[in-house]
Amino acid sequence: MAVVQGWKNWYPGRLGYVDFVFGLDNLRNDGRGCEDYRSLDLETDVVSNSSGSSRVRLANTDILVGVKAELGEPAADKPSEGRIEFFVDCSANAAPEFEGRGGEDLALAISNTLAQSYDNVSSLDKRKLCVIPGHQCWVLYVDILLLECGGNLFDAASVAVKAALFNTKIPNLDVTKNEKGEPSLELRDDPFDCMRVDVAAAPCLVTLNKIGYHHVVDATREEESCTLARLIMGVTADGNVVTLKTEKSGSLDPESVFEMMQTGKRVGISLNNTLSAKLKQEETMAPKKGKKAFLR
């Protein structure tokens, strides 16, 4: 893999190293086309102590997501809605540059992008997470742990989050009022009496990396180091874009942005559909036996 580093004298509009990444027929170094993802391994219900969890392995990228549902107070400006909060931990295991505060920026970028993509009515109906309007609601803490970095962290993280939310089981609560008229919460005895989160409209992130004249999805680390500019899109299953942002130090031609948006929408819809189908399939499969292990 030819990696061009330290491309110091970059001027906007200057193009290069297309030939390094793309051979003939617009194929990438690993034989994929521009809109092809690498094979993705998905597993849900992997952490026993969480309300919902998933693990995604996208080639060398390995991400573990745990969702914890806890009771908390709703946000002051949205009293009848539950909350969802994202935390990303860039473990130094994943890459040496994450040591200390090194991964902080990346972690913040991922968690903010995810929070933005879930921060609208159509992605996730947060009103269902409300218990007592203005007083009690479910808070979903979505913790994303990067175990290994092999490029395309945003997409993999969003897939893992969607899978973990699909897997999340929130215990049903009974709200009763005591003699004084104060509400009190009661947990039901049956541990399987649970509420599920509807993730049908939850978005997946699609990152489009501009390399030369091409834009590719699911870039490897090598391809990411060749990328001057990239566009991250949050796409729902019905093709709506819930978040969009550019990153890295390159500028883009408006026409190519439009093209990238088209590609992102197309890829996003098919990614969502594939993921939903697979999640449903896993749900119907018999529960796994024996110990659960990571990094296998």
Added chain:
Amino acid sequence: MSSSSVVIPGQRICKVEEEHIAGIGTYVRNGFINSSLLGIVTFTPNKEDKQEVTVAHEREHSLVPTLGSLVTARVTNLNQRFCKCSILNVDGTNLIEPYSGIVRKEDVRATDKDKVEMYSSFRPGDIILARVLTYGDLQSFLLTTGENELGVVMATSEAGGSLVPISWNEMQCSKTGNKEYRKVARVQPRNVVINDG
């Protein structure tokens, strides 16, 4: 375009042609010379009968020491292997914020490198002239004083008087007459800017 007009970054100045070449404060894109600074554009004829297009900001241009820059620095601390200093001036331009530099023992003199002792070459507080050797390690620029014109130019003695050079490795205190060892710079007139103000 008139000979002195203000341009802003990104503004197209002229075509890259036989007679025009891009100078400081400009960049070339799609066959045009564009300004990269807010400043005044000037066309200066150079030796090969071409017009060099430059843009000058009201402040001095050079921002960061580069390889081969002549710098003025103040020695901040020293040990047996190297001395640390803060770079105050690059090629005649005062820096607003100092950069840190290092003179290693082997870069103090050009000859007899193994006989150099740091403590008899520099002392903290000395003002030295040096040249940027490399970008150095992560922290600081690597400087050299291994030229006759480079080394200590201004220093204060232990008694507090200013030191006057008396040989290539000695300076004398103007108060007490005591001699102290330094890596003395033989200051060339072209390296000195006399400031009357």
Added chain:
Amino acid sequence: MSKDNRRLPVPSESKSPYLFVSKDKKPTVLVDENHLRSDGRKVGEIRPIYIRAGAVSQARGSAYIEMGQTKVLCAVYGPREVTRREDFSMKGQLKCELKFATFSRRYRCQHQSDNTEKDLSMVLRDTLEPAVCLDRFPRSHLDIFVTVLEDGGSALAAAITCASVAIARGGIEMYDLVIGMTVYDEPPTDNGTVTVGWLPCIEQISGLTQRGQMDISITKECLKQCVASCQKMYPVIQQTLIKAHPNKLE
């Protein structure tokens, strides 16, 4: 998030009284039947702008911008040596810090920057980076401090424009200016916003963010609208910068 113990904080349970204002009273008509907005502007019309290059005397470069009620101040310092070993790079770096003044919004902001401010700072950095000649200051970084004094909408767009004027004023080499513009997509579809950082001479997009749900055809329209408005603003910024620079060489 660690708490700053040196400041005397407001009790955490205090709330703004505006939270209890009934939501029904909100003006729902943003654009009336004559295609005029509540402040009398046309749909594609930008608010009156005032820009001043050079506002903070200590800074290397600074600028102040007003777009209607939105008031933003920016100061640029450096290039400074990178002191942290992990941050070392042979390319120059931008360090952006966008801060909302505590009184700038309807609800009081905290002194310590929250996630929104950190996110906006990163967007600002990514938007400015394509425009600055980073290879001209290796091993160094440029500190860009943006303070939003009053947020009357489009604070990010104002910050982008303001920061690029401040950098240019400081004599830092740039490939182009960056002009920021935000377009709100009018309900009923869904009120999303699109913010664009536009390089007016290179004619490329240096930064693009969208919040809220939108179809890409609408995003596309918003983007085109942003670009058109940026081009309208360009002469104003050009004149401001030229006037701020003394027209003679010493």
